[in-house]
Amino acid sequence: MIGIINYKAGNSHSVMNACKKIGVGCKYVARPEDFDGVTAVILPGVGSAKATLGSLRELGVLPRLEELVLKEKIPFLGICVGLQILFEHSEEDDVDCLGWIGGTVVEFDNRRVRVPQIGWNRLTWKKSDPVLAGLGESEFFYFVNSYYAKPADEADILAAADYDGEFCAMIRHGNIYASQCHIEKSGMVGLTFLKNFCEGGAASCSRID
Amino acid sequence: MLANRLIACFDVINGMVTKASQFQNNIDIEDAVTAAKRVYEMQIDELIFYDVTASAEKRPIDLNLVEAVGKEVFVPYTVGGGIRNLTDMYNVLKSGAEKISVDSMAVRNPEIIAQGAKEFGSQCIVLSMQVKRVGRSEKIPSGYEIAIDGARVFTGMDALEWARRGAGLGAGEVVVNSIDNDGTHHGYDLEITSLIADHLRIPVVASGGAGAMEHLYDVFTKTQASAGIISSMLYSPRLERNFTVREIKEYLHGRGVAIRPFIYR
Numbered sequence: 001m002i003g004i005i006n007y008k009a010g011n012s013h014s015v016m017n018a019c020k021k022i023g024v025g026c027k028y029v030a031r032p033e034d035f036d037g038v039t040a041v042i043l044p045g046v047g048s049a050k051a052t053l054g055s056l057r058e059l060g061v062l063p064r065l066e067e068l069v070l071k072e073k074i075p076f077l078g079i080c081v082g083l084q085i086l087f088e089h090s091e092e093d094d095v096d097c098l099g100w101i102g103g104t105v106v107e108f109d110n111r112r113v114r115v116p117q118i119g120w121n122r123l124t125w126k127k128s129d130p131v132l133a134g135l136g137e138s139e140f141f142y143f144v145n146s147y148y149a150k151p152a153d154e155a156d157i158l159a160a161a162d163y164d165g166e167f168c169a170m171i172r173h174g175n176i177y178a179s180q181c182h183i184e185k186s187g188m189v190g191l192t193f194l195k196n197f198c199e200g201g202a203a204s205c206s207r208i209d
Numbered sequence: 210m211l212a213n214r215l216i217a218c219f220d221v222i223n224g225m226v227t228k229a230s231q232f233q234n235n236i237d238i239e240d241a242v243t244a245a246k247r248v249y250e251m252q253i254d255e256l257i258f259y260d261v262t263a264s265a266e267k268r269p270i271d272l273n274l275v276e277a278v279g280k281e282v283f284v285p286y287t288v289g290g291g292i293r294n295l296t297d298m299y300n301v302l303k304s305g306a307e308k309i310s311v312d313s314m315a316v317r318n319p320e321i322i323a324q325g326a327k328e329f330g331s332q333c334i335v336l337s338m339q340v341k342r343v344g345r346s347e348k349i350p351s352g353y354e355i356a357i358d359g360a361r362v363f364t365g366m367d368a369l370e371w372a373r374r375g376a377g378l379g380a381g382e383v384v385v386n387s388i389d390n391d392g393t394h395h396g397y398d399l400e401i402t403s404l405i406a407d408h409l410r411i412p413v414v415a416s417g418g419a420g421a422m423e424h425l426y427d428v429f430t431k432t433q434a435s436a437g438i439i440s441s442m443l444y445s446p447r448l449e450r451n452f453t454v455r456e457i458k459e460y461l462h463g464r465g466v467a468i469r470p471f472i473y474r
Contacts, residue, residue, distance in 0.1 A: 013305050017279050046302075047330040110410045116332045116381050118412045119435060120212045120254060120469040140212060140469040142285060144307070144332040144381075162210050185285045185307065187252065188472065 002198055003029040003038035005065075007055040010044040011184075015079070018184040022191050024198040032064040040074055040198065041065065044184070045081035049090040049097055049105065049147075052081050062098075070100065073175040077197050083171060083178035084147060092147050101173050102152030108145075113164040116146040121161040121181070123169050129158060131177065131196040139189045141169070141181035148180060212469045213429045214254040214436035215457060216414065217443055219244055220261045221290075224274055227261070228392075228445045238444055241274055246281040248443060251454040252471055256286040257310065257384075257438065261359070263291025264313060270297065272304045279305025287335055298325050302333065310384065312337040313357035316364055316371070319378055326379025331411075336375035337384040340368040340401055353401045360388045372405045372413075383409060384438070387417035394420025394441055394448055397428045406433035414438060420448060422460045429466045 002019060006012040006028035019026040019042075026042075029035055045052060056062050069076045078086055085097045090105035097105070108115045120140040125132055141161075148167040151157060158177070159170035171178040177197060183190040219226045219241060226238040238244065245256060258278070260270045270291040278286060288301050289310025298309045309329075315322055315336060325334045339360050345352040353368035372383050385405055387398035397415040406413040412435035415428045419439045428437050442452045455471040462468055 011302065011305075011307070013303060014279060014307075017305060018283055020280075021283065046307075046333070114410055114412050114435065116411070117211060118332065118382060119214050122210065122212070143211075144285075146331070182285070182307075185283060187249075187284050188474075191283060 001037050001039055002026040003035055003041045005041065005043045005056070005061065006030045007052070007059055010052070010055075010082075011046045012044045014182075015042055015044040015184045018191060018194055019198065022195040022198065024195070026198075029061065030059055032061055035061075035064050035068060038068070038074070041068065041076050043076070043078045043082035045079050045083070045085075047081055048092055049081055049084050050093040050095045052085055053095065053097065056085075066098075066100075069176065075197070076176045076178075078176075078178035079184065080145065080180060080182055083180050084149060086171070086176065086178055087149050087151070090147060100176060101149075101156060101171065101178075103150050103156075105147050105149050107147050108164060117143050117163050119143065120186075121163060121169070123159040123161050123181070125159050126157045127155075127172070129172055130200050131172075131193055133196050133200060134192050135189060141179075141183065141186040141190060143169075143181045145180055210467055211435075212254075212467045213434075213461075214414075215425070215454060215468070216255040216257055216436050216438045217248045217253045218257045218259070218416065218438045218440040220259050220440075221271075221274065222260075222262050224271065226444070228441065228447065236446070238446075242277045242281060244444070245278045245286070248454070249282045249284060251443075252458075252469075253284065253454050254469055255284055255436070256282060258286065258288050258290075259310070260288070260290035265358070269293070270301060272300055275301055275304040275306055289335070289337060294321070295324055295328055298329060298333070302329060308333050308335050308382070310335040310337045312339065313362075315375065316355065316357050316366070319374065322375055322378040322380050326381070331379045331381035334380050335382045335384060335414075336372070336380035337386060338368060338371060338375075339386045339388050340398075341388040342398070342401070351401065351404055356388060360391075368401060369404055369408060372409060376409050376411050380411065382412045382414060384414040384416050390418030391416075392441065392447075393418055396420070396424040397432075397434075397437065399427060399431050402428060402434050403432035406435075412436065422452065422457050425457060425461060426464055426466060429461070
């Protein structure tokens with residue numbers, strides 16, 4: 001059972017629609033006890049890191065989530081701001097984040113490119129991974145972001161794209177996956193990625209780690 | 210690199226997609242959910258729905274429709290028309306849309322742009338503007354005036370000035386709808402699209418007039434627009450022939466325009 005964290009600022013509804021479309025069992029999670037029976041977690045994201053962290057703290061789900069992801073190592077997928085809050089710090093509102101992954105989140109330079117980045121950008125894969133099964137050598141995914149992550153360890157980068165230079169588009173750090181792009185809104189390639197995570201990828205990463 | 214976007218736009222009245230010419234003479238095409246699913250399967254990059262009569266009839270947007278579309282469409286979609294306040298915005302986003310388009314209401318109450326951007330993020334707030342070529346004057350230095358309420362009411366506001374103000378208030382994207390070119394199938398108004406795109410640092414979307422694939426080539430090569438809205442080209446019976454998203458994408462790709470490729474599989 002996939003648990004989709006449902007908080008005020010998120011677009012959990014869209015992620016739920018996508019999970020239903022690919023036929024995986026899923027439910028909303030909004031309280032610590034809702035995690036019972038959950039084998040993998042998706043944290044959807046829209047909006048700012050500060051608001052998202054505030055929402056998650058208000059729900060009181062973070063201790064249970066950290067126990068499941070960091071100790072029990074169940075597969076986790078963060079999307080958009082759900083990627084950004086995993087790092088140590090974000091420039092947006094100068095906020096300290098969860099620090100699950102080393103590195104910081106910084107803003108695109110609007111003197112050089114239009115900010116927010118809105119649209120489809122081409123991803124190139126930085127390592128092979130079971131969640132990429134059935135995808136081409138590079139694929140377009142949908143982005144809406146003004147900020148992006150700079151992981152301390154480049155080995156954490158699963159995919160990169162180019163917007164005023166190469167930036168980190170997806171993360172794989174043990175059992176933790178995260179995507180700056182909206183995989184739930186990236187058409188059939190996004191649904192393929194999501195299906196891989198929910199089925200094969202998630203299963204294999206709990207075996208490896 | 211970031212691809213230019215093709216956005217399908219649907220004007221919806223009572224759940225039916227309609228097609229107008231210069232904001233008049235609407236004809237019904239098909240039900241909105243069917244239309245949305247069809248263009249999603251054609252691999253459109255994005256969709257926009259305008260509940261065109263919600264505002265005039267002073268009723269909220271049809272959330273059941275927004276929700277039904279979300280079950281069929283796995284690319285981003287924007288919803289506009291009948292948005293009055295933050296609660297309406299919240300309901301639309303929670304029903305599955307990614308973005309909210311504000312138009313006449315934002316002219317009457319510009320602060321709604323700032324409030325929406327603060328609450329939901331700039332990326333959710335699309336400022337849609339109806340622009341009419343009126344000739345340059347002291348009051349209208351760009352030569353284009355903003356109209357509201359289905360292009361029926363003129364505001365005396367300069368289009369470039371309003372676009373800048375909207376961006377400053379926190380809009381994440383601006384849609385420039387040409388009243389003169391809407392429904393003519395003669396191409397986008399490149400002059401105002403270019404002017405606004407050159408002066409803003411957020412994405413600008415060209416709208417109104419696309420009737421041939423060359424029009425998209427022109428807007429992506431002669432202006433800094435990030436996206437072009439197509440509607441007639443996809444489904445209007447008023448056009449001699451309609452186009453598939455695939456042929457438009459392959460045409461643009463063949464002429465060197467950055468576009469998300471059509472996927473065969």
